[in-house]
Amino acid sequence: MLKKTKRVFWGFFSLDYKAMETYLEEMAEKGWMLEKVGVLTAKFRAIEPKKLKFCVDVFKKGGPFTPENTIEAQEYRKQCEKLGWTFITSQNYLQFFYADSDVDPAPIQTDDAYEHRIVESTLWRNEMVGMFLASIVAVMGLTRFFPISYKGLLSFTGATGTIFFPMLCVFMLTYTIYGLIRVLKARRNIKKGLPIEKPSLKSARRRIIAFHVPVLIIGIILILSLLGDALYKPQIVGLSILGPVFGFIVGFSLRYFIKKKAAKEEDSILYVTIAVIIVVVFLFIANSLFEDMFVSNIYRQDSIPEDYPIVTMEELLEGSEKGRLGIRDFNPGMSPVIPKHYDYRETRNIIGNPESMRIKYYKAINRYFADIIFNGIKEELEKGIKVKGKYLFSKTIIKDDEMRVLWNVDNLVLTEDRDEIIVQKGDTVVHISGDIDFDDRQTRELIFSKFF
Template identity: 55%
Template sequence: MNNKHKWVFWGFFSLDYQAMKSYLEEMAEEGWMLEKIGLQQQFAKFRAIEPQKLKFYVDVFKEGGPLTPEKTEESEVYRRLCEESGWKFITSQDYLQFFYAEEGSDPVPIQTDEAIEQEIVEHTLLRNELRGYLILSLFAAYLLINIIPLKYSILLSFTGVAGIILLPISFILATVPALYSIIRILKARRNIEKGLPIEKPTMKNARRRIILFYGSSWIILLLLVLFIIVDAFFTPQIVIKSLLGPGIGIIVGLSLKYYTKKKATKREDSIPVIIFALFMVFIFIYTVVPFVYEGFEDTYKVTSVPEGYPIITIDEISEEPSKISTSTKEFKHGSSPVTPKHYSYLEFVNGNGYEERISIKYYKTTDPYFAEIIFNGIRHDLEKGIKWKGMTFLDRIIVSDEEMKNSWDVDNLVLTQERDLIIIQKGSTVLNISGDLDFNDNQTRELIISRFFSGSSMVN
């Protein structure tokens, strides 16, 4: 029986440490003893014991912390004093220390002065929790600021569209626990000033908070994973590149925490490990990530485009089609809830003494409102160009042509000053096409309109 173990969802707020005692007592009566709390404090490991009534005590040790070794000289002295008072040490979770005593024993309470205990809680648990929630809130706020006003690229993926809805919810979820912690502390201070006992959180209320906060967080995480999987079907290189950095950061962070907790004996022991970890992450980002990304360069090279994706080929627009020998074609497609079909097509010909190219980016949205956002977003990106070290590259001068817009019979139309690129919006469709085309030519206009704005398609 003692060889049986099980993991259970933990999810307690650290300020609910009093409610943890009731939970551990319930588990002991069911035949389970806490062994350790792991996996970023989300799950706890229990081992099987004979069902029995036990006393548990969860104390706040101010010399602990997320990056403090489990066994330091201070913690060993503290635990030895607790054991001399009748408590048996089980495990630790950052600042929290877990003890138990047999039924019938009369251990001495570790904390006897509520004012002192409350001061320790404020300087340890409250600061730690607020620091974490503040970081989450700032990160969520940063993401919100970066998508407002709405950027057109967000509308091109399932993850991006989901983020428009999920980010505000995540921001609220990160803020509510912080407010709860502050309210708890203020209430405790008021009771101490009035000479009243501090209100202890009940298991019932703690479980409600766990379900509300962590349940919602897990649902959001599950939805994001599903959306990422869908996006990976269309653009695996972008998804992998986006996840590599955070993934390596999580692995390095967990490894660093494991070393600090299990191997180190002093707080100072983690400093060289942190420096080494940062150095390795830096090397990884500048060596492995580009290598992995470059591995996808040939993924989108094609000989033909799938049916249902209209394009114009160089062979159609070239003045001398017979001289075209070989060409390179790239095709990328994607989808999202508001842009069900979008794709890019690039064809490049490098012959004897001549070069020709054509680039097509097509967006079919569910509503003209989204199409206009995409149209304006593309125009803005072209005008802004790429900024690097105070310099701007690849910026274009965009001009309007009302006469051309009317002759093409579209809702919005702009061109580059050189007239080698045109952006068109008609209804819920946006087209961005550039290359060796004469957009003033009637045949070119009719070809583009019939191909992209009349529902026709081309099989290659």
């Protein structure tokens, strides 16, 4: 049984509205008639293959959050029908019409200069403002990944973002510059009395491939990275995903109700107000629920998998000094460049006094990323914790080359109080803190045999 309808990836930029006409004519000749145009896809229904004429016109009183069937829109479409065109559907500012091949409808726009003014005040402004805002957000987002932070390499999203987010920024900035060039060229033609260059279907398809395909690939990679992080940090990832997903659902629903249910532009204010209230209430409830889940997850005592090297306080202490085990917390993680890492904390009650130890272990795919981890931890200890613009709890880091030779490692530094040590050998980095005698030979041999 032949399909009666199908959806295709749309991908056209609004400034390519004339190229859409050629595309729709080709689809009609193949037996597919346009029914609806969405944000990313267009819906077609099966018809007898035939030649049809299409017109995609710009209605300046439309918009992404303007009702589809306002009095002005209905009057405009009636005027177009008098010219011989049959209305199909609309998408924001664009209105789609068709006519049979044996009909000779009058053109809706007859003045190139006037048409360009409409395009400039609607499509160009809407598309370019969106691209400019996206470019600004992209540049601001670069501060999230650059300069490269060692903590950003510890998750799938951080590692893939560090690699692919700059590529995404390049595509967005490139298209913004390209759009400006197109508009400036059109303005120059109008001043010289020359016709405005109409984009061909071939050039529009090139733009679709050049911009949408890389963005789509990067988007898929980022989604997969979120799924990877969800295996290790479901609470944190769940909260980070839930907000954007819920925002998308509310935004899509808001747009639908405004487009389909509202009769006047003023009705949009009511729907927007309701949507804002829903988002605020939802985020408040969701934040409380995930906060409780996150806290309960932190203080649980997890078992340690056998394939993770670990040194416990019981192994470091002897006799009565071993005391009684208190809290034990093990949080593993994984990323494409740091495939195995964990944060281990242990406390023991020794002769009535609580003693603690913390181990952070990082196994990188090569020496380059291990260097970033080692230097990142060292700089973090030197800076301390930033509170209200000031750095607190900063520590003095010292190098002990004699100790490094004894440990037989590539890099080794300690805090001045010698209560923390950072050791790197090849692609492995270990950061240990606690009341431990790192100069002790047995301690050194135990740590080296476990981790290196």
